[in-house]
Structures are given as structure tokens and as C-alpha cells.
Amino acid sequence: MTRLIVAAGGGGDAVAAAMLDAALYGGEGPAVVLTYAWDRLLIDPVPGPRGPADFTGLRPLTRSVRTVPAGASPIAPAGSTLPRLAAELPQTFALIDPHHGAEGITRQVEELVQHLAPESIDLLDVGGDILAKGDEPALRSPLADALTLAGCCQVNAPVRLLVAGPGLDGELAADDLRDRLGSSVLTLTTADVQPVSSVLEWHPSEATAMFAATARGVRGLCEVRDAGLPVPLTDEGPTVHEVDLDDALDRNALARALLATETLDEAEQRSREICGCSEIDYERDKASWLERRPEQQLDPERALLQLDQFEAEARTRGVSHTTFRRITEALGLGGAQREDLRALLVSSRPEQYAAPLWRIPAYA
Structure with a gap:
């Protein structure tokens, strides 16, 4: 069993x-x-x-x-x-x-x-x-x-x-x-x-x-x-x-x-008709945009300065935590840099790592 x-x-x-x-x-x-x-x-x-x-x-x-x-x-x-x-x-x-x-x-x-x-x-x-x-x-x-x-x-x-x-x-x-x-x-x-x-x-x-x-x-x-x-x-x-x-x-x-769909294309069309969208359409649009956007390379010093700015703005919105995906995209980085960015942040500011989230300090 x-x-x-x-x-x-x-x-x-x-x-x-x-x-x-x-x-x-x-x-x-x-x-x-x-x-x-x-x-x-x-x-x-x-x-x-x-x-x-x-x-x-x-x-x-x-x-x-x-x-x-x-x-x-x-x-x-x-x-x-x-x-x-x-x-x-x-x-x-x-x-x-x-x-x-x-x-x-x-x-x-x-x-x-x-x-x-x-x-x-x-x-x-x-x-x-x-x-x-x-x-x-x-x-x-x-x-x-x-x-x-x-x-x-x-x-x-x-x-x-x-x-x-x-x-x-x-x-x-x-x-x-x-x-x-x-x-x-x-x-x-x-x-x-x-x-x-x-x-x-x-x-x-x-x-x-x-x-x-x-x-x-x-x-x-x-x-x-x-x-x-x-x-x-x-x-x-x-x-x-x-x-x-x-x-x-x-x-x-x-x-x-x-219930009766036999293809993914058919299922997508039903989603467009009923919900007004298909998440795959959103992914197609975003993928096209990402292809046209030059991807930044991870510069540790620059990334930490950008993080300070992001956190300052987040505090004004009442935010106490965020995800590493959110930080990666907010800093203009791509998937190839995500794990390196995470390692940089955790090693540089371990007190802010509320695993598996990132804590936004109440004060700068």
C-alpha cells in the first residue's frame, strides 16, 4: 500500500x-x-x-x-x-x-x-x-x-x-x-x-x-x-x-x-473565455519581454546598495518580509543569478534571514 x-x-x-x-x-x-x-x-x-x-x-x-x-x-x-x-x-x-x-x-x-x-x-x-x-x-x-x-x-x-x-x-x-x-x-x-x-x-x-x-x-x-x-x-x-x-x-x-477537454490548447481557450486570461499567455508575454531586456550581472557591492533602496521603499509600504524571487526581480537580475544573490544576502546580513524568507528591518 x-x-x-x-x-x-x-x-x-x-x-x-x-x-x-x-x-x-x-x-x-x-x-x-x-x-x-x-x-x-x-x-x-x-x-x-x-x-x-x-x-x-x-x-x-x-x-x-x-x-x-x-x-x-x-x-x-x-x-x-x-x-x-x-x-x-x-x-x-x-x-x-x-x-x-x-x-x-x-x-x-x-x-x-x-x-x-x-x-x-x-x-x-x-x-x-x-x-x-x-x-x-x-x-x-x-x-x-x-x-x-x-x-x-x-x-x-x-x-x-x-x-x-x-x-x-x-x-x-x-x-x-x-x-x-x-x-x-x-x-x-x-x-x-x-x-x-x-x-x-x-x-x-x-x-x-x-x-x-x-x-x-x-x-x-x-x-x-x-x-x-x-x-x-x-x-x-x-x-x-x-x-x-x-x-x-x-x-x-x-x-x-x-471537464471534457482533451488538449492544453483547448483548456487555455476555456480559461481565456471564462477568466479573461491564461497564465501561459502571461508567461509568453513576460518571456518575450525578458528576452529583449539585457540581463544584469551580479555585482555584490551594487546589489547590496540596490537592496538598501528596495528595503527603504518596502518599509513605506508596511512590508516586513519578502521572498528571494521578489528581490531577484526587483534588482533586475535573472534566474542565473538568483542562488548567488541569495548566498550573498544570507552571508552578508544573516540576521535578516527568516528562513526561507528575507526580513525587512523596521529601521535602516
Whole structure:
């Protein structure tokens, strides 16, 4: 017997899945995490999710599911965090292939259910935008979560929907989600973060970083993403809630429209029609802009001066913490400099490292 956890949005949801596997189930025995290879452009400069054809070294698990072992590699210029996750964490990471729409995801999950006979199937979303209706003005990335929701709702097996860290993705506020959440399953503590602590030192996910930070007791206002969205870090941050799967589908207009989709292009078009956007379109536009912009090289002295200015401006906005992704983009640096910048900041000003976030001093 094993466990199956579907990481609804890919990226940091896969890290959170590993965290919850240990917290909920004690990490005993094997767990399979089914996840997108869908990382931010700082990691993967190619817009959208990666499919099996974008990797070398994948291993077949079922007819349509491939695992991503530590020895796998994305084919350049694509990038992916999954091989490194596989190298550092005990869970098995399997690849969601969204290029066959929701029907393809249903097929993948059902093949895994037949092959693994899992004792539990959890669908996990960090932040809660899987509970969106589709017309919320702050909604920026509805497609990935809605597609996994649509796929899992059609699986002929019981699936439990879990929402971790309500409001931490910066799209739907925790107050707006409160009446959509079910019972609390658990509240994470510092000990629950320990199994993924090494991953949090390098993984770019902002929502999962804040999820882990709040479990460690960090509170305040965190600024995230290139747009500098403010996200409150409260006592709700480390909580995990169970939500009725059918209720989530009834609320999510995009997920309902995706139920019969057979291609990713078809799913994108439904997102444009219902939500007015597709996050892959945003990634395409941003990738084009980044290609035209000359990338700065990391100059340590200049970077620290720029950081001082950024922090001074952040203080005026009431910001107490930020993410390394936010700092990287605010300083005009690219993905190649992200880890070097992080190392520079942590070594230069260790007192400001509220792992895995960066603390903005109250006074200069």
C-alpha cells in the first residue's frame, strides 16, 4: 500500500506535498507525488508546463505516467526543479501531462490508482485559488489548479481535497476563502518543516516558502512576485483544511468548463473565455519581454546598495518580509543569478534571514 498526492499547481505544491506526507502520514512507506513540471520563468525560461518529451531520463510507471528520477534532465532551454527534488526527498515524483486536457489527467490518476492501489488520494493546493469562482479580480493563475481539479473530479475513486496556507498565493485573500474552507486537518509546526528544510534553501516557490515560514512562527506582511503583491502572514498561514471536492467543482466555473477537454490548447481557450486570461499567455508575454531586456550581472557591492533602496521603499509600504524571487526581480537580475544573490544576502546580513524568507528591518 502507498499514498498518492496530486500537487494541484505544480512548483511549490510538490514541496508542500512532501511536507504534508510527513506531517499527515509520518513519512512511513512510499508516497507518490503527481505534479506538473511547471516552474516560474526564473527557473524555466520556456512558458507553460513541461511534458514527457521535454525530459531525458524519465522512467515509465504506467502506460501514460512517467516518474522523474534524480538522473532525469530537462531538455534545454527548458528547466525544471523536479530532478533536484527527486534527489533530495524520499517521495517518488511523477509527471502530470496536461497536454491531453482534463481527460488525460483523469486517465493518469486512474492508471496510478490501479497500479498503486493507494491507501489515500489527496489533491493539494497551497493558497486556495483552486477554490476560485473564476471572476475574482486578483486571480492570476487559475488554469493549472482548475485543470487538476477537473481531472481529479472524474476519477472513479475517493479523492480528498486539501487547501494549505489559505491566501498565501497572493491571489485570493484568506478572508475571501474562509467560508469556502472545510474543517481544519492540522496546523503545521517547525518540526513539520524539517523534512523539506534543505529544499527550501533553493526552491523558488513563494507560496510554499510563506507556508513554511508561518509554520516556523514568522508573522507580518510579505511582498511577493514581480508585481510586489502584499500577503499577510498570520496564524492561518500554517493551517491545512479539507474541502468537499464536489463543492469546489460546483464553485469553479473554469474547472467545470475543462471537464471534457482533451488538449492544453483547448483548456487555455476555456480559461481565456471564462477568466479573461491564461497564465501561459502571461508567461509568453513576460518571456518575450525578458528576452529583449539585457540581463544584469551580479555585482555584490551594487546589489547590496540596490537592496538598501528596495528595503527603504518596502518599509513605506508596511512590508516586513519578502521572498528571494521578489528581490531577484526587483534588482533586475535573472534566474542565473538568483542562488548567488541569495548566498550573498544570507552571508552578508544573516540576521535578516527568516528562513526561507528575507526580513525587512523596521529601521535602516
